[in-house]
Amino acid sequence: MKKRIALLPGDGIGKEVVDVTVEVLKTVAEHFHHQFQFDYGLIGGDAIDQKGNPLPEETIAICKQADAIILGAVGGPKWDQNPMELRPERGLLALRKELDLFANLRPITTFDSLLDSSPLKKEYVNGVDFVIVRELTGGLYFGKPSERITYEGQEAVVDTLLYKRSEIERIIESAFEIASKRRRKHITSVDKANVLESSRVWREVAEEVAKRYPEVTLEHMLVDNAAMQLIRSPKQFDVIVTENMFGDILSDEASMITGSLGMLASASLSSTGLHLYEPIHGSAPDIAGKNIANPVATILSAAMMLRQSFGLEEEAKAIEKAVDNVLNSGTRTADLAQGNKAASTKQMAEEIKNALADDHAILNIMEAYS
Numbered sequence: 001m002k003k004r005i006a007l008l009p010g011d012g013i014g015k016e017v018v019d020v021t022v023e024v025l026k027t028v029a030e031h032f033h034h035q036f037q038f039d040y041g042l043i044g045g046d047a048i049d050q051k052g053n054p055l056p057e058e059t060i061a062i063c064k065q066a067d068a069i070i071l072g073a074v075g076g077p078k079w080d081q082n083p084m085e086l087r088p089e090r091g092l093l094a095l096r097k098e099l100d101l102f103a104n105l106r107p108i109t110t111f112d113s114l115l116d117s118s119p120l121k122k123e124y125v126n127g128v129d130f131v132i133v134r135e136l137t138g139g140l141y142f143g144k145p146s147e148r149i150t151y152e153g154q155e156a157v158v159d160t161l162l163y164k165r166s167e168i169e170r171i172i173e174s175a176f177e178i179a180s181k182r183r184r185k186h187i188t189s190v191d192k193a194n195v196l197e198s199s200r201v202w203r204e205v206a207e208e209v210a211k212r213y214p215e216v217t218l219e220h221m222l223v224d225n226a227a228m229q230l231i232r233s234p235k236q237f238d239v240i241v242t243e244n245m246f247g248d249i250l251s252d253e254a255s256m257i258t259g260s261l262g263m264l265a266s267a268s269l270s271s272t273g274l275h276l277y278e279p280i281h282g283s284a285p286d287i288a289g290k291n292i293a294n295p296v297a298t299i300l301s302a303a304m305m306l307r308q309s310f311g312l313e314e315e316a317k318a319i320e321k322a323v324d325n326v327l328n329s330g331t332r333t334a335d336l337a338q339g340n341k342a343a344s345t346k347q348m349a350e351e352i353k354n355a356l357a358d359d360h361a362i363l364n365i366m367e368a369y370s
């Protein structure tokens, strides 16, 4: 299979984790006889420095010519004082809007070998398996006005939470599709309907969509309760669907169930079929350039890409199994090493590549003799 993959490493550890993910993908291509073409684009702080724009036109063109996109992360203290339109995060928000990447899927599963790494007790996290479906192109992060104003004679500020009913409907429908076809048929719709009108409409729409999926059970949960339930009893969840900002916050919280932000992959799906894959973490300026970031979230995001965008289930599973094998062997990056000797970013990826190659060699031998 021939595929073009746009690579947007971005800033900080984004570059480090994308670099090693490319090496893992090259190993997959070699063993499974695919051709992956990698086209690099600038985004975020780097793009501001080089092009004066966090999302240059060239980058959009590179993405549109690709079959899928892998992004690292954007942001860093260097650009924190920039005006809003010259902030790295603007580049990512603009890309999500430009490509209509409206549904962000964040699977939360635990690895047996990492159960001790979670700050939660083992019995609470063992067997956790749910997915957060986060709306990604609407809500507070996009609403206008978003500005400082004068209000009742005082300095004030306004951000706008705006959703079209159709935007709510399509994200909830996506969640029902996932719950119905791929999961245990239970949806928790998270909102703040006791306070926000937008949440009351969200609830209405969820109820309407639910009528089309009688096999799926729908429950509503207030976001403050959801934040508590994620820690108290995370196994209760199957599919969580929620708006942009609630999803942003809850998925970072949920990452600790798995032990580290460096473990969580995500897929941002569009209406056009051109999807973007990225770790949920940011550019981690505190550890950038040290070759110590955990690359697993990005490597698992690449596995999601192979499965979702290219239909390469076997290849996706091979990456996931290789990650599992390496973790079972005891290799850990610093975020998970609990003070023990840690592998570098490059060593972790190298071990995953080796595990992929070993596993594939065994498969080939088995096929030859079957």
Ligand SMILES: NC(=O)c1ccc[n+]([C@@H]2O[C@H](COP(=O)([O-])OP(=O)(O)OC[C@H]3O[C@@H](n4cnc5c(N)ncnc54)[C@H](O)[C@@H]3O)[C@@H](O)[C@H]2O)c1
Binding pocket: 013, 072, 073, 074, 075, 076, 077, 089, 092, 261, 262, 263, 278, 280, 281, 282, 283, 284, 285, 286, 287, 292, 293, 294, 295, 297, 335
């Ligand atoms: N999608 C994105 O590009 C994205 C997402 C979140 C934050 N950001 C940006 O990233 C910058 C830093 O934000 P932050 O510090 O709040 O969040 P962050 O996710 O970058 O880091 C939070 C903490 O987790 C650690 N961490 C994150 N990823 C890790 C990994 N792969 N391996 C090991 N440790 C890891 C960091 O060292 C840090 O201590 C900001 O500019 C922010 O705007 C970007």
